[in-house]
Every structure is written in C-alpha cells, then in structure tokens.
Amino acid sequence: MSRIDAKFAQLRADNKKAFVAYVMAGDPDYDTGLEIVKGLPDAGVDIIELGMPFTDPMADGATIQLAGQRALEAGQNLEKTLQYARELRKDDDTTPIVMMGYYNPIYSRGVDAFLADAKEAGIDGLIIVDLPPEEDDELCIPAQKVGINFIRLATPTTDDKRLPKVLQNTSGFVYYVSVTGITGAAEAQADDVAPEVARIKSQTDLPVIVGFGIRTPDAAEAIAKIADGAVVGSAIVEKIGAGESVADVLAFVRSLADGTHRG
DSSP: OOHHHHHHHHHHHTTOOEEEEEEETTSSOHHHHHHHHHHTGGGTOSEEEEEOOOSOOTTOOHHHHHHHHHHHHTTOOHHHHHHHHHHHHTTOSSSOEEEEEOHHHHHHHOHHHHHHHHHHHTOOEEEETTOOGGGTTTTHHHHHHTTOEEOOEEOTTOOTTTHHHHHTTOOSOEEEEOSSSSTTSSOOOHHHHHHHHHHHHTTOSSOEEEESSOOSHHHHHHHHHHSSEEEEOHHHHHHHHTTOOHHHHHHHHHHHHHHHHHO
16 A cells, blocks of 8 residues: 555545645755755645756746746755655655656656656655656556556546546546646635536546645635645745745644645
C-alpha cells in the first residue's frame, strides 16, 4: 500500500477529508521554503504538493508564476526539490509527498534517472500538468512500475467521452480542477463542483480531491463536504510571497486544514 493509499484509509477511518497544501519548492529561498515544508504536517496537512519551479508554467496564474521565479532566482532546481523530500523523510515517513509541475525538467534529467532519484527521496506521486493520457508511455507507466502514483487532472471540460481516458492509468487520487483556466483565477463554488465530483466518482473508486479557487477555511470546508478533500495553493503561496513569517504562513495553513477537516 502506498503512502497515499494509507493516508486515505486512515482519513476514512477517522471520518475526515484530506487537506492538500501546495507550496513552490525553494520559495522564497531554499532554507525558508524547507522550513515551511517541514512544518506542514504539524499544521494539519495530510498530503504535501511540492511545486517544481519551471521557467514557462503555462497553467499557473501570476501568484504561482512569481513563486517559481523567486525560487529559480534563489537557485532552486530539481535536485534541490528532491532534497526537500529527503529532509522531510528524516523525521516523517507517513505524510505523502506529490511533486507537481511540468515535464521539461524531468525530461531534461532523464526519466529513468528521475524516477530512481524520486523513489529514493521518498516521493509518492506525480502531477505533471502538460502530459496528456496519450503520452502515458513517457512517464506515467514507468512511474507506476516503480511504485510512484501518477495523479491525473480532470477539469470542467473533461466530458463523459474523455473521462475514461483520463482515469485509465491514474492512481492515488483524481485531482478535479474546479474552475476553467489558470490557478488562482476564480473562486470554486461547491454547488457547481458537486455534480462534477459525483460524475467522476461514478467512474472510479479513487478519491476525488478538488483544487483551484479555494482560498479560505470556509471554502475548504464547503468543498470537503462534497469531495474527498481540498487543495489550496495560491492562497498559501501569496502569503509566502508577501514575506509573512513561517509561523504566520503555517498558522494560515492550520486554519485551512481545520476547515477541510470539518467538511
């Protein structure tokens, strides 16, 4: 059983929904970013999404783009992002870590080398936003073979004809993007999201987690009531970008986690 599967089993036993927090690795710098990541589990985070900074993040809004720029300017790279996982694993062998980003840095490193390093570092899953199901042989299938979940995005435009293809080789959980467009652009509405989550769940036994457009504890609670959990990224990254202290960032994360766990 993967760490992701074990986490969802534990949450079900506790009658709780999953809170997933996204942060950009290396933002605003290596040491501060690592301190935040290491503080996430104690702040109530069930799954950590670790952003891989990239020069051309086409699916991301300004907040995440700026975070990636800050990280790259501070010297963050793929190796240092893997090092975050190694550092967390020294004290925490249960919190799942999912790397999220784009294929180019992985392709540049070499798929086999990356997967070996990711497995050794304690990475549990990958969300690669620019690799469609038609490219599963590139990374998805090799990742599954070494025991790393490949998590797929479903969106409001993923119709009933497309959905089975999206779900075909997905594992860990399904990430439902609640709004059309880039990250941080609009607010998720539980009433709109509920039928979409139900539609996806009718096609898979995997948990369905909802992200994009969730910015407050109340919004996280509302989404958690109709899905298996909530993802918050831009709202957290905004606070990091504004120069808030690690303690204040983690206090905000705790409020989001509490909201989700009430769902």
